[in-house]
Amino acid sequence: MTDRQNDVLFPLFAQVTQAGVSRRNVLRSLMAAGIIGSLVGRDAEAQTASRTVTFDHGVTSGDPLADRIILWTRATSAQGGDFYVTWELASDANITQIVASGVALSLASRDNTVKVDVTGLRPGSTYYYRFSFGSTLSTVGRTKTLPEGAVSNVKFAVFSCATLQKGYFNVYAEAAKRDDLDAVLHLGDYIYEYGPGGYVTPALAAGVVKEVRAAELQPQKEIITLADYRTRHANYRSDRNLQALAAKAPWIVVWDDHESANDTYRAGADNHTEGKEGTWTDRRDAALRAYFEWMPVREPLFAAGSGETVPRLYRAFDYGNLLRLVMLDTRMTSRDKQITSPTQFIGLYQTATADGRFPADVNADGTQRQLLGTTQEVWLGDRLKTSQQTWQVIGQQILYQWQPAPDLANTKLLTDAQKAQINGLIDQIFGAGAAQQFAAVAALGGPNPETSDSWVGYPSARARFARTLLQAKNPVILAGDTHNAWAADLRLPTATGVLPIGVEVGTPGVTSPGYEEIFVGVPPLAVAGIIQESGARNQANDQLVYADTSQRGYMLVDITHERVAIEWTYVNTVFSPTYTASMQKRLEVKPGQKKFSTTV
Numbered sequence: 001m002t003d004r005q006n007d008v009l010f011p012l013f014a015q016v017t018q019a020g021v022s023r024r025n026v027l028r029s030l031m032a033a034g035i036i037g038s039l040v041g042r043d044a045e046a047q048t049a050s051r052t053v054t055f056d057h058g059v060t061s062g063d064p065l066a067d068r069i070i071l072w073t074r075a076t077s078a079q080g081g082d083f084y085v086t087w088e089l090a091s092d093a094n095i096t097q098i099v100a101s102g103v104a105l106s107l108a109s110r111d112n113t114v115k116v117d118v119t120g121l122r123p124g125s126t127y128y129y130r131f132s133f134g135s136t137l138s139t140v141g142r143t144k145t146l147p148e149g150a151v152s153n154v155k156f157a158v159f160s161c162a163t164l165q166k167g168y169f170n171v172y173a174e175a176a177k178r179d180d181l182d183a184v185l186h187l188g189d190y191i192y193e194y195g196p197g198g199y200v201t202p203a204l205a206a207g208v209v210k211e212v213r214a215a216e217l218q219p220q221k222e223i224i225t226l227a228d229y230r231t232r233h234a235n236y237r238s239d240r241n242l243q244a245l246a247a248k249a250p251w252i253v254v255w256d257d258h259e260s261a262n263d264t265y266r267a268g269a270d271n272h273t274e275g276k277e278g279t280w281t282d283r284r285d286a287a288l289r290a291y292f293e294w295m296p297v298r299e300p301l302f303a304a305g306s307g308e309t310v311p312r313l314y315r316a317f318d319y320g321n322l323l324r325l326v327m328l329d330t331r332m333t334s335r336d337k338q339i340t341s342p343t344q345f346i347g348l349y350q351t352a353t354a355d356g357r358f359p360a361d362v363n364a365d366g367t368q369r370q371l372l373g374t375t376q377e378v379w380l381g382d383r384l385k386t387s388q389q390t391w392q393v394i395g396q397q398i399l400y401q402w403q404p405a406p407d408l409a410n411t412k413l414l415t416d417a418q419k420a421q422i423n424g425l426i427d428q429i430f431g432a433g434a435a436q437q438f439a440a441v442a443a444l445g446g447p448n449p450e451t452s453d454s455w456v457g458y459p460s461a462r463a464r465f466a467r468t469l470l471q472a473k474n475p476v477i478l479a480g481d482t483h484n485a486w487a488a489d490l491r492l493p494t495a496t497g498v499l500p501i502g503v504e505v506g507t508p509g510v511t512s513p514g515y516e517e518i519f520v521g522v523p524p525l526a527v528a529g530i531i532q533e534s535g536a537r538n539q540a541n542d543q544l545v546y547a548d549t550s551q552r553g554y555m556l557v558d559i560t561h562e563r564v565a566i567e568w569t570y571v572n573t574v575f576s577p578t579y580t581a582s583m584q585k586r587l588e589v590k591p592g593q594k595k596f597s598t599t600v
Ligand SMILES: [Fe+2]
Pocket: 160, 161, 162, 189, 258, 481, 482, 483, 512
């Protein structure tokens, strides 16, 4: 990426990459891998015999560019220490037509994860790759570089929110059956920090559901230290379904909150207790270090002298003339603390001025609350403004769409008993009196206070994003985080009327529970129906087009110059490793419309 040319390796990673490999150990390792065996004869054979290496965590690839791609594996050895492995990239699945090959270090200081940035590749090409040590081979992965020039079709599978203890990764298994993916987009909550029983829903508390894989979770506690985060990543990558999808296509990922701790912001997290659990900075850096070791992300860079404390994750990928994919970091880089009180949340909106400012949207010290931060906002604006492609796809964590506080008092979709149940749950989750506050917000036509961790909780940043979207040709926002499926037409009131500014689609969780585990027994269609019904009362707001609040699955985003089609595929269960799957909804958006035009 051209805007990174003057950047330098983030210090956290520079240290561990260069440290601790003596020349003698390197030579030994090369001999052991058979790489320079012919030079030293019998000694090399002895080394190969003495070191055993396994590739237990599969292979993956990521961050494709037109001429390069990241290959990843983990190579562990019973003898420990640092050693080299061989990698090969070929144009055929049997790895006979070798295009590139080399050696890469498996360093104990990087948890023996191995990452190679292979360069000199051809654009728009499918490759196969594997790692080896002596005669021990890894599995074979498939990957693809970015296409250039005239591109007619690109397909992404989009995922978020996989809590291992809560279910089987059937959603990954189902998507891994596809042979047509250009990339897997993961919008975060790829891992969760909780220990068994740490992620409580009303359904879990009532014994309606169980954590079916709790015994498999490693470590068996909330993760806090570097060793903990590494163990959890290894635990996830031991899953065969995850490994299958990891090997199927290049991954383009961003973290959400649970890669560190629930409801992360720049200086802390809801699920972090400063002191008792160490400092936030230590925990964040442990989480980040394990993330970059275990995920196929190009080594993070930062602008020299910029004072940045978090490696930059926001980046862009151009698919020829068809689309520009922009991936954002709404969590770690700049986010100020969330508002958790419903009263304070609605206060953001009650004090809004006619010219679209939110005077209450400030920190305790009076500074403007940030979500992306100025540097990332400017970068995003440039990426959208300069895009010559037909589509601008924005992959990020949290819902942008404005969802209303559900107007329970005036709906006929629920019985009085169901309304009482929901109000009881709101009080239980948000504290006594919360249901009354939610009802008051609904009567005013305000946003759902439950969404204060999303874009709606940062109205000034959201308003700036809306104006950026207005300037973009054909923006499509992808969101994760909520565990439910959403599609909305996005709108912006202006002096000349309410304008369409784009669409947003939300991908359901892989296993993390949706509203069905919160409002137990309330028909899912009624939950979605109330949000749609309450939102429709003010046509100046974003309008919900589709929702599914009870099923786990993924989105296929199928892009041509004529349309972006989004297909939601769901599995019938995550509580058993056997499942069925079906595509249940398809929506299309056409260029120039900035709203959904057809439903099928
Ligand atoms: Fe999540």
